[in-house]
Amino acid sequence: MPLTDTAIKNTKPGDKPIKLFDGGGLFLLITPAGQRYWRLKYRVLGKEKLLAIGVYPDVGLKDARGKRDAARKLLANGVDPGEARKAQKIAKVERAANSFEAVAREWFARQAPGWASTHASKIIQRLEKDIFPWLGGRPIAEIAAPELLAVLRRIEGRGALDTAHRAHQNCGQIFRYAVATGRAERDPSGDLRGALQPSKHENFASITDxxxxxxxxxxxxxxxxxxxxxxxxxxxxxxxxxxxxxxxxxxxxxxxxxxxxxxxxxxxxxxxxxxxxxxxxxxxxxxxxxxxxxxxxxxxxxxxxxxxxxxxxxxxxxxxxxxxxxxxxxxxxxxxxxxxxxxxxxxxxxxxxxxxxxxxxxxxxxxxxxxxxxxxxxxxxxxxxxxxxxxxxxxxxxxxxxxxx
The missing domain is CATH 1.10.443.10 (Intergrase catalytic core)
Structure with missing residues (x-):
């Protein structure tokens, strides 16, 4: 019989784990301590496996069934849902390691020892203030020119034209480092030449008379x-x-x-x-x-x-x-x-x-x-x-x- 929310709520923990089956391999495991875990039982090449679906009531009955159906579609296509989840977790970790901020900080750590401390401080502060809040968490390989331009124009919009151009230059250096280390295919900053307002370079004030x-x-x-x-x-x-x-x-x-x-x-x-x-x-x-x-x-x-x-x-x-x-x-x-x-x-x-x-x-x-x-x-x-x-x-x-x- 399919499960109901009423049946789930009325089932009290026992001395041993209790399994409430819903069909299609989905069941709710109730531990003696009262925790309730959704599990999906399935077979791959004759071997029985379990897939964690979520914790009740955070994942309700309807959502658990939806996840079961999605997993069974993968099985129908010859994909092990457990292995697919592991691959997703690995990809997520890799995406975090290859985020714009992670690559930028790695690039900075390699370059900073050869810079004057004031120069290094200005670069990392510029990145932390104007770039990381909007691009930091994005996988660097997925950032396209229009997305980078939107961030640079936010700097330009406050009248900091020189800062916008310097940020553009720094981003280009970071993208090229990502290309060189295999984390990106190309540097999108090169597509933005001429997209920003020209910076007014003024000479340092001086007395020559x-x-x-x-x-x-x-x-x-x-x-x-x-x-x-x-x-x-x-x-x-x-x-x-x-x-x-x-x-x-x-x-x-x-x-x-x-x-x-x-x-x-x-x-x-x-x-x-x-x-x-x-x-x-x-x-x-x-x-x-x-x-x-x-x-x-x-x-x-x-x-x-x-x-x-x-x-x-x-x-x-x-x-x-x-x-x-x-x-x-x-x-x-x-x-x-x-x-x-x-x-x-x-x-x-x-x-x-x-x-x-x-x-x-x-x-x-x-x-x-x-x-x-x-x-x-x-x-x-x-x-x-x-x-x-x-x-x-x-x-x-x-x-x-x-x-x-």
Missing amino acids: PVRVGELLRAIDAFRGTFVVKCALLLAPLLFVRPGELRSAEWAGFDLDRAEWRYFVTKTKTDHVVPLASQAVAILRELHALTGGGRYVFPGRDPKKPMSEAAVNAALRRMGYDTKTEITGHGFRAMARTILHEELEIKPEVIEHQLAHKVADSLGTAYNRTKFIDARIKMMQAWADYLDQLKAGARIIPGKFGQVA
């Missing part, structure tokens, strides 16, 4: 913040390295007797040498008395960590400069590049090597940390002398290495 540079240098001299930050401000125009390289500078890389600073440029994956003018050495020797016992030249509040990446820009704002339109920490590089070439008439290739840029030569794009080193040593001292003259308010006549009138 010699008179205004002199005003800035005098303002730095008058800065009343911490000694560590003031030294960073004094050295920023003298060394014109990237802000992240300056703030994370370590004493181990400095040889003040030889007047040089050596470090690894994470952005270009190259070793770099910065010749130190006598003015820079003097500032560093004075600072060494305060921070030389630690790792970092410019330690932060926690001496085990470098100064905040916002410290220099915050100091410039305290001095009254707008870091969006006048000068930013990165702007000292543009200042040096422009004035060294236009006012001091230094050869561009010498300046570019000192900026740790890759310079195209007869052998292709390359960078050599010691190329033009003699010219660079001379240039760095001339640059420091030139800045001293600007700070003093002298009128400078354009010419090689600067000539004071």
Whole structure:
């Protein structure tokens, strides 16, 4: 006789398990402890098997019959429903392991050790905030271009055009990693070229007029913040390295007797040498008395960590400069590049090597940390002398290495 809900509810647990049969191999197993489990008994190649259907009353009588009928259809087609379920579970686990977020985090873990910590932090935060909530759980192989575009346009819609383009770039890197590791067939991000609004790339704010540079240098001299930050401000125009390289500078890389600073440029994956003018050495020797016992030249509040990446820009704002339109920490590089070439008439290739840029030569794009080193040593001292003259308010006549009138 087919089961009824009334019969199920009226059947009390006994000393031994009780089976209430419904037909077609379906039965309800009632344990002495009162649990009620749906089971389906079937045969494959003459061997009897059991398939778990669910727990009553979460799975009601009607739903249990539906699952029984579905399983019997598989049997009619020569498929073992138990093996089919195992395959589904395996596929589900594989889908989770091959989700966009899982692949992205694997890609990030492999790439991050070669990046600057700030760069790595920005990438993972971008993914966690703008990509994972919508694509993270999706199997990466199933994500198509329109789905990715919808997520990127959500970023674009809030006006963050540069972030949208950077997210597009990161997603492309992740998809290509998935292709290389056999988790996807192709990279759909390539189909989105031209689909986003163009990003407005603006140069870092900088001061390149010699008179205004002199005003800035005098303002730095008058800065009343911490000694560590003031030294960073004094050295920023003298060394014109990237802000992240300056703030994370370590004493181990400095040889003040030889007047040089050596470090690894994470952005270009190259070793770099910065010749130190006598003015820079003097500032560093004075600072060494305060921070030389630690790792970092410019330690932060926690001496085990470098100064905040916002410290220099915050100091410039305290001095009254707008870091969006006048000068930013990165702007000292543009200042040096422009004035060294236009006012001091230094050869561009010498300046570019000192900026740790890759310079195209007869052998292709390359960078050599010691190329033009003699010219660079001379240039760095001339640059420091030139800045001293600007700070003093002298009128400078354009010419090689600067000539004071």
